[in-house]
Structure formats: C-alpha cells, structure tokens
Amino acid sequence: MDLNPYWISGFVDGEGTFYVGIYKNPTMRIGFQVLPEFVIVQHRKDVELLYEIKNYFNCGVVRVNHGDRMEFRVRAVPDLNNVIIPFFKKYPLHSKKREDFEIFSEIVSLTVRKEHLTENGIRKILNLSKEMNRKDKVRTARLLKELVG
Amino acid sequence: MDLNPYWISGFVDGEGTFYVGIYKNPTMRIGFQVLPEFVIVQHRKDVELLYEIKNYFNCGVVRVNHGDRMEFRVRAVPDLNNVIIPFFKKYPLHSKKREDFEIFSEIVSLTVRKEHLTENGIRKILNLSKEMNRKDKVRTARLLKELVG
Numbered sequence: 651m652d653l654n655p656y657w658i659s660g661f662v663d664g665e666g667t668f669y670v671g672i673y674k675n676p677t678m679r680i681g682f683q684v685l686p687e688f689v690i691v692q693h694r695k696d697v698e699l700l701y702e703i704k705n706y707f708n709c710g711v712v713r714v715n716h717g718d719r720m721e722f723r724v725r726a727v728p729d730l731n732n733v734i735i736p737f738f739k740k741y742p743l744h745s746k747k748r749e750d751f752e753i754f755s756e757i758v759s760l761t762v763r764k765e766h767l768t769e770n771g772i773r774k775i776l777n778l779s780k781e782m783n784r785k786d787k788v789r790t791a792r793l794l795k796e797l798v799g
Numbered sequence: 800m801d802l803n804p805y806w807i808s809g810f811v812d813g814e815g816t817f818y819v820g821i822y823k824n825p826t827m828r829i830g831f832q833v834l835p836e837f838v839i840v841q842h843r844k845d846v847e848l849l850y851e852i853k854n855y856f857n858c859g860v861v862r863v864n865h866g867d868r869m870e871f872r873v874r875a876v877p878d879l880n881n882v883i884i885p886f887f888k889k890y891p892l893h894s895k896k897r898e899d900f901e902i903f904s905e906i907v908s909l910t911v912r913k914e915h916l917t918e919n920g921i922r923k924i925l926n927l928s929k930e931m932n933r934k935d936k937v938r939t940a941r942l943l944k945e946l947v948g
Contacts, residue, residue, distance in 0.1 A: 653893065654805040654808075654809075654890075655805075656803040656804075656805035656806040656809065657805040657806070657808050657809035657812070657890075657893065658809060659803075659806050659809060660803075660805065660806035660807060660808060660809025660810035660811070660812070660813070661809035661810065661812050661813050661893075661894075662809070663806070663809070663810050663813070664809070664810050664812070664813025664814040665813040665814075692894070695895050696894045696895055699893055699894050702893070741803075741806075744802065744806065744810075744848055744851070745841070745845045745848055746844050746845055
C-alpha cells in the first residue's frame with residue numbers, strides 16, 4: 651500500500667528528528683563542521699516501513715541505529731534542501747517539532763549558501779541551533795562561547 | 800490549521816496505543832472486566848494538539864497521563880466502535896501497530912456483542928490479547944490460566 655504524504659508527515663511528527671550536529675574539526679578552515687540530518691528511528695520489526703519511506707523520498711539510507719533499532723537517515727544537503735524541506739513545507743508538522751523543523755530549514759539554507767564556511771555564518775548557526783529542542787544545549791553553548799571567546 | 804486524517808493516522812502510528820486492560824473484578828458476574836482504550840500520550844507542551852485530535856474525533860477526553868505528560872483517551876465502547884475503529888479502517892496504519900489495532904478491533908466487536916460477559920468470551924478475549932504487543936504478557940497468561948484452571 652502506497653504511503654500517503656500526510657501519513658508520512660504525521661508519522662514524522664511523532665517519530666522523526668531534525669538534528670544539526672556541530673562539531674569542532676581542526677582540518678576545516680573555520681574549525682567547525684555543520685552536519686544537518688533528518689532521521690527516523692524504528693525497531694527493526696518495522697524496517698520495511700523505513701524502506702517504504704526511503705522509496706517515497708528517493709534519497710537517504712536505511713541503516714542500523716543502535717542494537718535492535720534501525721534508522722532512515724538523510725544527510726546530503728542537496729537532498730535535504732530539494733526533497734525533505736519542501737516536503738514538510740507542503741505537508742506541515744503540527745506538533746512543537748515544527749519549530750525545530752523551521753530552524754533546521756534555516757540552517758540548511760545557510761549551508762547551501764556556504765555561510766557555514768565563515769565565522770559569522772557559524773555564529774548564526776550556533777545561535778539558531780541553541781533554540782532547537784536538542785539534548786546537547788550545554789555543548790552548543792560551550793561551542794558558541796569558544797567561537798566568541 | 801485543520802488536521803488531515805492521514806496525518807492523524809501517521810501520528811497515531813508513531814504515538815498512539817491500542818490497549819485492552821483485563822482486570823479481575825469480583826463484583827462482576829464473570830469475575831473479569833475488559834477495558835479497551837485508545838490513547839495518545841504527549842508532553843504537555845503539545846497538549847493543544849491533543850485537543851485538536853479530540854475535536855477531530857469529537858469524543859474522548861484530554862487528561863494528565865503522568866507528570867508532565869498529557870493524554871488523549873477514548874474508553875467508551877460505542878465511541879471506539881463507531882468512531883475510532885472505522886477511522887483506522889479508512890486511514891490505515893502502516894507499522895506493526897496495525898496488528899495490535901486489528902486484534903483491538905476484534906476485542907471491541909466481542910464486547911459490543913456482550914461476549915465479554917461470558918466465560919467463553921473472556922477466554923477468547925484473553926487469547927486474542929496475548930497476541931498483542933503488550934507489556935503485560937505474563938499477567939495475561941496468568942489470568943488465562945486462572946480462568947482455565
């Protein structure tokens with residue numbers, strides 16, 4: 651049975667994550683690496699559903715997340731920018747996760763415009779990322795302090 | 800923004816639970832009480848969304864689940880039978896939760912036909928309920944043993 655796009659939006663509102671990893675990386679000119687990703691984690695009993703979602707979007711990968719959990723993950727910036735973000739603009743989220751999605755979308759736009767390669771861009775991204783419902787708020791604040799300091 | 804029914808189906812595929820509580824109740828003729836319920840639990844920051852879902856279905860209640868978690872819950876058998884179950888037949892689930900829904904739906908049909916008031920009906924319900932993806936498999940097996948024993 652084909653997935654309805656609104657069903658996907660509802661499922662992602664419950665199960666999806668829009669995450670921006672920001673890592674110190676001394677091999678990069680600006681010293682920071684920005685890794686936005688869209689992820690859906692499921693128990694392996696529902697791995698077929700992850701493949702159906704992958705087929706729907708025609709991008710991303712299905713891989714082991716941890717233990718008996720599998721994930722569908724999209725990391726390629728062009729796929730996020732041209733497929734994933736337009737999809738959730740057309741079929742909007744309704745939970746507070748929508749706020750995360752909007753910040754995520756802004757950060758992806760900044761990386762598309764290569765602003766993440768400038769110190770000012772990284773500062774913007776760290777400031778935006780602080781507002782996300784993320785587990786590593788403390789770490790983000792520390793990175794921002796290091797950049798400013 | 801109005802909720803699309805497919806969005807609701809997707810959201811419930813991630814966040815909803817179809818549960819059948821079976822309790823010993825010596826005040827009832829057959830000694831068992833069957834309590835099917837449909838529940839969606841969310842952090843209280845998304846309580847508005849639970850009210851939107853309640854409005855959509857026009858039944859059930861929104862109440863505290865535990866701590867900072869709220870729930871939308873439908874327990875009335877006529878509402879389960881006439882509103883909730885037909886909805887998920889029209890807008891189907893795609894995850895393995897669908898199997899739980901199908902068993903739930905069979906059990907609700909049995910209670911509509913008052914079969915839960917007979918020993919044979921309770922045995923059927925306990926046997927069906929064993930197949931659900933429930934946390935209290937051991938307890939169900941014990942109840943079934945008590946009934947048979």
